[in-house]
Amino acid sequence: MSSTPQLWTATYEAQTTDELADAYKAWAGDYDRDTLDTMGYVGPHVAVKMLDYHLDSKSCRVLDAGCGTGLVGEHLNRMGYENVDAMDYSEAMLDEAEKKGVYNQLMRDDMNHTLGIPDDHYDATICVGTFTYAHVGPHALDELVRVTRPGGYICFTIRDGLYKEHGYRNKMLKMEASAKWELEELIDHDYLIKENVNAKFCTYRVLDN
Numbered sequence: 001m002s003s004t005p006q007l008w009t010a011t012y013e014a015q016t017t018d019e020l021a022d023a024y025k026a027w028a029g030d031y032d033r034d035t036l037d038t039m040g041y042v043g044p045h046v047a048v049k050m051l052d053y054h055l056d057s058k059s060c061r062v063l064d065a066g067c068g069t070g071l072v073g074e075h076l077n078r079m080g081y082e083n084v085d086a087m088d089y090s091e092a093m094l095d096e097a098e099k100k101g102v103y104n105q106l107m108r109d110d111m112n113h114t115l116g117i118p119d120d121h122y123d124a125t126i127c128v129g130t131f132t133y134a135h136v137g138p139h140a141l142d143e144l145v146r147v148t149r150p151g152g153y154i155c156f157t158i159r160d161g162l163y164k165e166h167g168y169r170n171k172m173l174k175m176e177a178s179a180k181w182e183l184e185e186l187i188d189h190d191y192l193i194k195e196n197v198n199a200k201f202c203t204y205r206v207l208d209n
Helices: 004-013 017-038 043-054 071-078 091-099 140-147 168-177
Strands: 062-065 084-088 105-108 122-131 148-159 181-192 197-206
Touching: 043 071, 043 122, 043 148, 043 181, 043 197, 062 071, 071 084, 071 122, 084 091, 091 105, 122 140, 140 148, 140 168, 148 181, 168 181, 168 197
Parallel strands: 062 084, 062 122, 084 105, 122 148
Antiparallel strands: 148 197, 181 197
């Protein structure tokens, strides 16, 4: 049995991307059980339902950014989305995601830097569980816009406690003001039910600029 609190804490206390990758390598095999069963992780389910509401075709090309073990991909697959790619920094988590058989392509990349993905490549991007402590900052939102085509949608979560304190709110408003995207939906919702943790669930439509 894994020691869930220690493994979870290690992902939030990492000082470098290598430390974060090591933390997820230690946790990857037990991640699904620990988050779903022990913590009551509903983030992927809620976010996928939100994105699906805004999309008009199950055939659209979707990027799961910061895919982890592929929980989002599983939900997308159950809802009929089969043209989905995955991206994450952790090789161990990508290995777990690949086992699920729900992605066309799996890519190792770092959201703290420019992604190796062409401009306007996806019809939609979803990012669940990545905008949180010691992971990825609000600057990464620019890259999600860049790789999503104009008229496409971006759905993402922001961990409770970071929205204002870590600059996400200001970044999102600046991107609206500069006509990079337009807010479609923003809600507070349960995220880790058994840990009493909420998150902001956000959906934006990318604008042509």
